[in-house]
Amino acid sequence: MYPVDILNLRLDNFVLWLPGGTSSPPNLVIGVKDGDAFDQTARAPLAPFQGKTSLWALSPGSISPPLQDGQVYRYWFEISDTSLEKRGVMLVTDPFAFTVDYSVATTANDSALYQPASVIKYHDDKLWPCDIDGTEPQLPPTPDLAALPRNHNLVIYELPTSWARAGNDSRGIEVDAGTFADVLALFDPAVNGSRFASISAVREQAILSDLGINALELLPVADAKAKGEWGYATAHYFATDYDLGSSSDLSRLVGTIHSQHVRLFTDVVMAFGHDSYSYIDWDTFHLRASLEPNNPDSYQSHRNRELRDGYGGNLWRYIRTTPSYDPETGQGTVEVRPSWTFHRSHLARWMQDFGVGGLRIDSVNNIANYDFVRSYRDRAWELYNARYGPSADPTKFLVIGEELSMPVSVIHQGALDALWNEHWQGRLRAVILGESASGDNFEWTVRKLVDCRLDDINGASFREGIQAVNYITSHDIEGLRKERLYNFLVNNGISDIERRAKLAFALLLTSVGIPMIFAGEEFADQMDRSVDMGKKQTDPVNYARKDEGGWRQELFRYVANLVKFRTVCPALGENxxxxxxxxxxxxxxxxxxxxxxxxxxxxxxxxxxxxxxxxxxxxxxxxxxxxxxxxxxxxxxxxxxxxxxxxxxxxxxxxxxxxxxxxxxxxx
Missing domain, CATH: 2.60.40.1180 (Golgi alpha-mannosidase II)
Structure with a gap:
């Protein structure tokens, strides 16, 4: 059972929440996968459900011909497109689906309409979440709280799933999305990996166990619209990413890292989406900022009335309320903020099923509603505390926000627990060149680097280290002096890369704040794709470089030694x-x-x-x-x-x- 009413209703019914209303009942289109084809077995209308305003449902027992016990089904909802383009009747993915299958998808000339099938298994008169092959995931046990690291001792590893190996493209590399199995191979030497098993460092070693990190931040694991790469185009917020693997695969990974006392952080994108509600109930859930100049929901926070940016997706609408069934509480008709409720609902899925130990909220300025962010943060803490009851330890959960203007005041107002410390990266890159930064002399550049509490940020400052996440590099390699450390040093004419990189990590792992390592920096990986920083989501991690040459191996050894020291030494967890x-x-x-x-x-x-x-x-x-x-x-x-x-x-x-x-x- 979930602490979200609609997720429990889905066990007995196909359900579709339409808080904006509809002029005609939606239909369920259901069938089975037959090889590479879809064999439709039924089309049936949903009906209003038990007096709950805006909730539509269909009992599987009322479908004709009857569903077969033990069968895995693919299905969509048939609705009238409500987006600005209004393309007519279309099939859309269930917005609450736990599994989607892109091998069985609707086709259209417009790629925006490409809708993967929702996947469910029917047996014992119930609808059970399952993987594409019908496996019902065995979810990992609740992580042992006593064994998990405190926030003060964290070293976070930020891992995208765009990886590289030797290949035949113009640069001699091949790029693909690493899978959950490949990530598991970084922790377990007995696991070969999947797509990257040909790389000995992945197949034969346990790189991240050897490195000693105690928090893994996976960049978005919820399914993204783009295929063949990781990214921030989240489309199906309850489903694991189709390219990365199944719920069972993620469960195995989570079980392994928890057994090694490593916390799982997940990255969440809630400023914009490529979700089904873009077609099911556009005006209730989404907006186009340029068309609503008088709506405060159209403008970014801390950006002088700069319009929110959907980056090719659809901006979530956060201010509007409507009378509706509440999917969280199950109340029949109350005032709800639909986007708030939707996002808080998928939070419960990830927190409960995968023992999430921390969150990173992407681009909080572009969400542009700190009341919602606070609500999301508070709900995350409620779910964490419910997991452990009276023994819940407040030092072992954290909600981090990312906004490069660093509005530290939102931490003091309780909307977030911590922020990415973008200033730290700029200062670090200056001092390893012997330069000062941000208008300070060299001494004060170093002082503010070492102790983030000294940094005045628009009249506010970090009050303790666990409020600041420091990094040498992040996946945001877009912009001046943000490229991978190796490329930054080369671009600045530096030849003693090993020395400068070691100094950078010595500062990262001993400064006030939570250190975060971007995947591959521990062995000075370099950029394989275009130096165009707009390619930040596709430049890969090349784990083969870890075993290239003595100096990279020596850098990895040096960093691993300091990581392990940082995770256990009490003094480095103090301010x-x-x-x-x-x-x-x-x-x-x-x-x-x-x-x-x-x-x-x-x-x-x-x-x-x-x-x-x-x-x-x-x-x-x-x-x-x-x-x-x-x-x-x-x-x-x-x-x-x-x-x-x-x-x-x-x-x-x-x-x-x-x-x-x-x-x-x-x-x-």
């Missing part, structure tokens, strides 16, 4: 930061700081970094006020070595090097 050395003689390019609390047995982490092309002169570099000097038990983490007390605070530095010290003893 306290103190800069105790800035070398005036070197133009402020050698700096040292402490991370974490002191006193009461606390063991902080000390970092010293050289942001210059020159090594320190002589055999030592003395920092006069180095804390803890003379104490024993210090270790330098990046090289995994003990440091004699007499050398502590005196060790030399190579160009673009960071050394990381602690007396804390724990498993890394």
């Amino acid at each position: 306290e930061t103190d800069f105790f050395h800035v070398s005036e003689a070197r133009g402020g390019k050698i700096m040292a700081w402490r991370r974490g609390k002191v006193g009461d047995g606390k063991q902080p982490v000390l970092i010293v970094a050289n942001f210059s092309n020159e090594s320190t002169s002589g055999s030592e570099y003395v920092i006069p006020n180095w804390p803890g000097k003379g104490e024993s038990g210090w270790r330098e983490i990046s090289q995994g070595r003990d440091v004699p007390a007499e050398w502590f605070g005196r060790e030399p530095l190579f160009p673009w090097e960071a050394k990381i010290y602690t007396r804390w003893v724990g498993e890394a």
Whole structure:
């Protein structure tokens, strides 16, 4: 049972919610797949359901000829197109379908009308969610809360499913969507993968287990309209992406990562969609901003009345209310905001079925309704707390928003728990070139990089590290200085890529905030597609590069060592930061700081970094006020070595090097 009424009604009925009303009853068109063809077995009208305003239903027992027990069916709803184009009668996918099948789809000259079949299994007089082959998914068990990482210790891995391997295109590569099975192979060396089993690093290793990350952010797993690539063109919000695999495949992946104490984050796109309601009930669910200039729903937040952008999809309408059956609560006739209810309903599907441990909400400015975002965030927390009851730990769930103007005030207002820290990326890329950023001098560029709480953002600031997600690179490689780190360094004439990349990761994994690694950066992957940044959704991850050349393998080893340290060291999950050395003689390019609390047995982490092309002169570099000097038990983490007390605070530095010290003893 789901905490959403309409999802439970679907067990006994084919149901279609039409809050905008309809002039004629919708029809169910149902049949079976016969090879590559569709064999229609029935066409029957739906009827108003039990006095619930705007809800239409059809009992499977009333269909003639009768449905066959144990049979897997494909079906659509037949409706009059309500979109702006009004193309007449058409077949559309069930907006609440858990599985869709693009191999059986309606065809039309207009690709917008390409509607995959909804899939359901009939047995014991019930309609059961199933995979395309009829398998009823065995959903993973509820993750063990005690074993999951706290927000303060997270290292998130952002993974698109556009991957590359050797091929025959003009660049010598082949690009395809990796599947859930390929992702599973990154965690389990016994799994070969699927489309990328030919890459030894995927087939024979467990790259992400070896890397040590403890949160996997899968870019949208809900089905996207575009085939053969991942992307943000979400069309079927309750269904796993057809190109990535089935609910059973995702269940196996989730079960594995939870057994390794890795939290699952999902990416959700709610500013625009390519969904069935674009045709079923256009004006209730969607709008075209340019046609409604007097509607506040047409404008982005924090963008000076800039119109919302559908990026080829249809903008969701968030302000309008209508009297209707409420799919969440089951109330017969109440005032509802249809888009709010729809999105909160699919949230329950992913939270309950796959034990989601965090969310990333795409482009909150383009959603342009922080009341809805707050409602969505609050509902996510309700579902998380219901999962664990009184033992629910508030440090083990998180709702993150992405908006590059960084409206931090929405965190303080309770609409989100955290934001992507876009400023961090800009500062990082400046300091590894020895430059300052954002109008600050070099020292303050580094200070704000290391401690995001120092950054004033339109009169607000992050109050603690778990409110900021820091990254060197993200999938948003569109724009100046946002390309993959390897390409950024090459484009800026840098030859010592390994050194600069190591410094970048040392800063990422020791700064205040939640570190996020974009897939492939841990071994300095590079862009295989056009450098046109508009290709951000199709430039692939090439895991074969992990085993290319000694320096990439060494970078992976270095990053994995620091990732594992970051996930367990208490001091790096704290906010306290103190800069105790800035070398005036070197133009402020050698700096040292402490991370974490002191006193009461606390063991902080000390970092010293050289942001210059020159090594320190002589055999030592003395920092006069180095804390803890003379104490024993210090270790330098990046090289995994003990440091004699007499050398502590005196060790030399190579160009673009960071050394990381602690007396804390724990498993890394």
